[in-house]
Amino acid sequence: MSSADQSHPSGNKPLGKRARQKIERPRAILAAALDEFMLKGFWAARVEDIAAKVGITKGTVYFYFDTKEKLFAETIRSFSPNLASESEPIDKNRPVREQLTTYLAVLYEAVAINPDAKRVFHLLISEGRHFPELLDQYFAEFLAPALDRITSLITSGIERGELKSTGLASSPEVLIGPAIVANLWGIVFADRHPRDIDAILTTSLDLFFRGLLE
Incomplete structure (x- = not known):
């Protein structure tokens, strides 16, 4: 299914662009963060570089994740195995x-x-x-x-x-x-x-x- 076909949680109508962004952007940030943390480690990784990978501003990253520490923690949680x-x-x-x-x-x-x-x-x-x-x-x-x-x-x-x-x-x-x-x-x-x-x-x-x- 394409992103354009994603349905509203109620199942009544497709999600609009802004609603899709609200769902997809945190995922994109976390994926970019995993790449950056893996490449440079936590201390050397920069939030602005993570933001650049997604094509957003540093402030937008902080809108979703208050601190770099919280971003790292959520990255670990999101990509940890689930058995x-x-x-x-x-x-x-x-x-x-x-x-x-x-x-x-x-x-x-x-x-x-x-x-x-x-x-x-x-x-x-x-x-x-x-x-x-x-x-x-x-x-x-x-x-x-x-x-x-x-x-x-x-x-x-x-x-x-x-x-x-x-x-x-x-x-x-x-x-x-x-x-x-x-x-x-x-x-x-x-x-x-x-x-x-x-x-x-x-x-x-x-x-x-x-x-x-x-």
Whole structure:
């Protein structure tokens, strides 16, 4: 659907230009901000340069986001992964290995492959010490549920006799490790020493399941 066909929230008539701008402009600002923060870091990034990328004034950016700090925080929130759709109950009729593989593939996509989510993770590593509340939020909304899901799946597999008892049930962070390595490799070394990220993740899953099954 083209922007001209976007409907009014009531569904009665198409949105006018000004109404569309009200919806689209903050998104455009945040996308430009993500590029600028990733390129220069929080402290060196300039709001006027972000505004220029969108074709607006610095004052317009501040109309939507009061401070540079709030702009950074909203950029992180907007492009952080959302795995809410992957939190359904464990399916008793599907093998745990299949469910765990599917979940980890989605998780790895969010950390190491999705361009925006990957850059958010990198920004949290490089700038997070200055924004501890954002680290806490990212952990609470993304990492903690992911770790809980992995633990539940492994525990379920052990209870069913599909997986052997292992320390991974109490250290699920190990299963996220390859995605973090792939993320950092892609950000730091992609231009000079490219690697097949999908192959890294596939090999990691194979090694993990060897340990869980043998």
